[in-house]
Amino acid sequence: MMLQINPVYEPQMSQGSESLAAEWVTFRRCTDIDPNVFFPNDGAGVIVAQKVCAECPVADACREYALANNITHGVWGGTSERQRRRILRDRRRASKAARAA
Ligand code: SF4
Numbered sequence: 844m845m846l847q848i849n850p851v852y853e854p855q856m857s858q859g860s861e862s863l864a865a866e867w868v869t870f871r872r873c874t875d876i877d878p879n880v881f882f883p884n885d886g887a888g889v890i891v892a893q894k895v896c897a898e899c900p901v902a903d904a905c906r907e908y909a910l911a912n913n914i915t916h917g918v919w920g921g922t923s924e925r926q927r928r929r930i931l932r933d934r935r936r937a938s939k940a941a942r943a944a
């Protein structure tokens with residue numbers, strides 16, 4: 844499995860995102876939770892991770908971080924890999940439609 848950054852680890856931020864990370868990682872709900880929880884192997888595991896994220900005060904920032912950095916594995920900000928692909932696809936379509944209008 845490809846190693847991915849997860850907020851439950853000390854994040855290795857890409858350039859330009861250090862300040863964003865510094866603000867939200869401090870308040871993450873998953874500090875003391877096994878990082879493997881956020882890299883589930885099945886849908887039941889995704890639901891377990893999403894329940895943690897549902898109580899996280901920085902879920903929006905976490906999700907946007909994953910989207911901005913094209914993180915394809917794991918549950919971030921309460922979103923599964925499939926959900927993030929859908930969000931990105933919808934945003935691309937909306938952007939394209941806005942440019943065409
Ligand atoms: S949204 Fe989930 S994965 Fe992200 S920081 Fe919060 S608890 Fe951790």
